[in-house]
Amino acid sequence: MNVGGFDRLVRIEEVSITRNSYGEEVIEWVEVETVFAEKYDKLNRESFQANQLVASTSTVFTMYFLDGVTERMRLVDLDTNVIYQIEGIKEVGYREGLQLLTFTKDRFSNE
Secondary structure: OOHHHOOEEEEEEEEEEEEOOOOOEEEEEEEEEEEEEEEEEEEEEEEEEOOEEEEEEEEEEEEEOOOOOOOOOEEEEOOOOEEEEEEEEEEEOOOOEEEEEEEEEEEEOOO
């Protein structure tokens, strides 16, 4: 792995569901780990969904191996505050690193 490209500071978060005093579910994202990673934008596209223009970007983040990362987690790029949903995980070598296939969506009103 080329660690010289690990120039992005990202926070890995997982969802935490608790209940408030009224018994309602409260959903929040909590930090699992903050790591340096390499970012590579793989695919950009636009489409209409629910009468809105949606721009989506598929991005691959490469980082050192971290046990316990799942597709139910997300990444936050701390330089840009963009949130990326993890949709695929690939191990690099034997527990040497991870490649995380992620996506982000921006919705634009169709007015």
